[in-house]
Amino acid sequence: MSHGRILVVDDDPQIRRVMRATLVSHGYEVIEARDGEAALAEIGREAPNLVLLDMNMPGLSGLETCRALRATSDVPVIILTVRESEKDKVAALDAGADDYVTKPFGIEELLARIRAALRRSAASPDAGPRAFSCPGLEIDFETRRVSAQGRDVRLTPKEFDLLRHLVAHAGRPVTHRELLQAVWGPDYGDEPEYLRVFVNQVRKKIEPNPARPQYVLTEPWVGYRFEPGK
Numbered sequence: 001m002s003h004g005r006i007l008v009v010d011d012d013p014q015i016r017r018v019m020r021a022t023l024v025s026h027g028y029e030v031i032e033a034r035d036g037e038a039a040l041a042e043i044g045r046e047a048p049n050l051v052l053l054d055m056n057m058p059g060l061s062g063l064e065t066c067r068a069l070r071a072t073s074d075v076p077v078i079i080l081t082v083r084e085s086e087k088d089k090v091a092a093l094d095a096g097a098d099d100y101v102t103k104p105f106g107i108e109e110l111l112a113r114i115r116a117a118l119r120r121s122a123a124s125p126d127a128g129p130r131a132f133s134c135p136g137l138e139i140d141f142e143t144r145r146v147s148a149q150g151r152d153v154r155l156t157p158k159e160f161d162l163l164r165h166l167v168a169h170a171g172r173p174v175t176h177r178e179l180l181q182a183v184w185g186p187d188y189g190d191e192p193e194y195l196r197v198f199v200n201q202v203r204k205k206i207e208p209n210p211a212r213p214q215y216v217l218t219e220p221w222v223g224y225r226f227e228p229g230k
Contacts, residue, residue, distance in 0.1 A: 002027060003026070004028055004048075004050060004118055005031060005047075005048045006023055006029065006030055006048060006050050006114070007031045007032075007042055007043065008033070009036070009038075009051065009054055009057070010057070010080070011035055011058060012054075031048055035057055035058065035059050036057060036059060036060025036062070037059065039051070039053070039065055040060075040065065040068055043073060047075075049118060050075065050118055050121070051069070052078050053079050055081035055082075056082065062092075063095040064095075070096035074157050076099075076118065077097045077099075078099045078117060079092040079095075079097040079101070080100070080103060081100055081103065083102070086193055089193055090193050090196070090197050096156055098156075098157070098184075099184070116184060120184070120185065121157065135229050136149050137206060137215060144160050148206040149208055156201075158184075158198055159205070161182075161183045162195075163226075166226035167226050167228075169226070170228050171225070172225060173222050173223050174224055174226075176192055176195055179195055180195065183198075195223075199218075199224060202216055214227065214229055215228070215229065
């Protein structure tokens with residue numbers, strides 16, 4: 001029984017061969033693409049459950065591919081990159097990636113990240129209210145639709161999960177670690193750059209003035225707090 005279909009996108013055929021052999025041996029189906037354009041075509045044709053996307057490719061880069069993919073698909077994306085700076089990692093998340101793994105990486109680490117991404121993608125909605133509303137903001141948890149200031153906004157899966165967890169604990173601070181583990185899984189907790197990127201994206205989409213947020217507030221040195229307003 002397959003654990004899922006994974007699209008491996010890398011311009012290096014040797015890396016694709018190694019990734020295919022490794023993933024197939026662990027129960028995954030594998031689709032390959034050598035560049036961003038081919039990847040976008042495969043996503044429309046094969047509907048993979050997850051995408052492993054190399055950041056540095058000729059032509060359409062990994063970041064450009066991720067942005068184009070996010071315009072039409074919510075499939076989990078893990079960026080593979082040799083770049084270790086926080087700036088580059090943030091750029092990957094900002095482009096719409098769910099996670100990143102720095103090369104060279106251990107296969108067990110990669111497999112753990114894949115399992116976590118697939119679990120979050122397949123998870124059923126948390127028990128709780130089906131909808132939430134406050135002045136200027138409406139959320140339907142069943143359909144995952146969000147309306148802010150009377151306009152529909154599109155949140156990525158991780159952005160929606162982050163907002164949902166904050167709303168579920170409205171009025172109290174939620175720590176960085178709690179948010180990371182709730183949205184990305186129990187193996188996370190020390191990746192504050194993830195939260196900075198996704199909170200900023202959520203604010204841009206739902207806040208009347210992202211520079212002075214009224215819903216998603218920062219709790220210095222602790223985490224974030226959702227305030228429904230009055």
